[in-house]
Amino acid sequence: MNLTLMIMPHLLLLLIFILLLVFIARITYSIIWLPWIISRHFNKQGIRGPPYRPIKGNTDEIRCMFTEVQSQPMDLCHDIVQRVCPYYHRWASVYGKTVLSWYGPRPRLILSDPVIIKEALLKTGEWFEKIDPNPLSKQFYGEGILFSKGKKWTIYRSIANHAFKVERIKSWIPQIIDTTKLMFYKWEDENNGNEEFEIDVNKDLQNLSADIISRVAFGSSYEEGKEIFDLQDQHCHLASLAQRSAYFPGL
Incomplete structure (x- = not known):
């Protein structure tokens, strides 16, 4: 013992x-x-x-x-x-x-190389495999086509192809033109009649992109969903910061 x-x-x-x-x-x-x-x-x-x-x-x-x-x-x-x-x-x-x-x-x-990039995008899940994303970034992007693999990616890709057919995209052109005109009218109101004036277009172009997406995809305007877009913008910034660092579980 x-x-x-x-x-x-x-x-x-x-x-x-x-x-x-x-x-x-x-x-x-x-x-x-x-x-x-x-x-x-x-x-x-x-x-x-x-x-x-x-x-x-x-x-x-x-x-x-x-x-x-x-x-x-x-x-x-x-x-x-x-x-x-x-x-x-x-x-x-x-x-x-x-x-x-x-x-x-x-x-x-x-x-x-554009040829290799095209091949990688078209053959994802076959010859080219995606790496697992940074979990901090995945919280923002979710389980969509960006991070999906294999059969799930193939299904999402098929849905995206159907949603972005050439005929459908052409039908969006009038809405895109009208939305862009609104931005130009806004700039004309801000120039106070001057032929030349300086303006920071960065935020306006971001709002234009969000407005076009809202109108063609959801039938609403950017102003109606401004709070949601602002939150997404903040989340996107945080996801961008997360992608620049290595992920260590628990830290």
């Missing part, structure tokens, strides 16, 4: 030690060994990217780039890649048009 009591603590310690080794091995495999294998695989194909950093990947770099560009006024040009996607603008000049980046220990391949 005494011998058994003496052995039990040692067995318990041994079990804890083994479990700890297994846990460390799995963590090491996930955040060090597997990313190294993936990086090596793509490097052999000539696809490179910023160096992987354990646990966080490239999320700190991405966050710093967004902070940097958003702290400066935007240039008056149509090349907005540097503003909306600063990390790709910088990495593409160093690593090429196809870039391997990391969100935590999860790889993300950034594509810019």
